[in-house]
Amino acid sequence: MKNNESGQIIVEYILLLVFAVSMAVLITDQLVSRNENQPGLVTRKWSAIIQAVGVDFADDVKRD
Numbered sequence: 001m002k003n004n005e006s007g008q009i010i011v012e013y014i015l016l017l018v019f020a021v022s023m024a025v026l027i028t029d030q031l032v033s034r035n036e037n038q039p040g041l042v043t044r045k046w047s048a049i050i051q052a053v054g055v056d057f058a059d060d061v062k063r064d
Contacts, residue, residue: 033040
């Protein structure tokens, strides 16, 4: 293997690594962001589940 080919492989590997890390950061930011104005998808759904559990009226039984 020539020295130029070895250098090109390293550059390609670093570019792929930077791309993969960038995509992971963007996806993570969109899924689990804790920003109050724009919460992430997982955070919104988790909050909705907590609200639904909190509003549960199963223990609020009225006897006639």
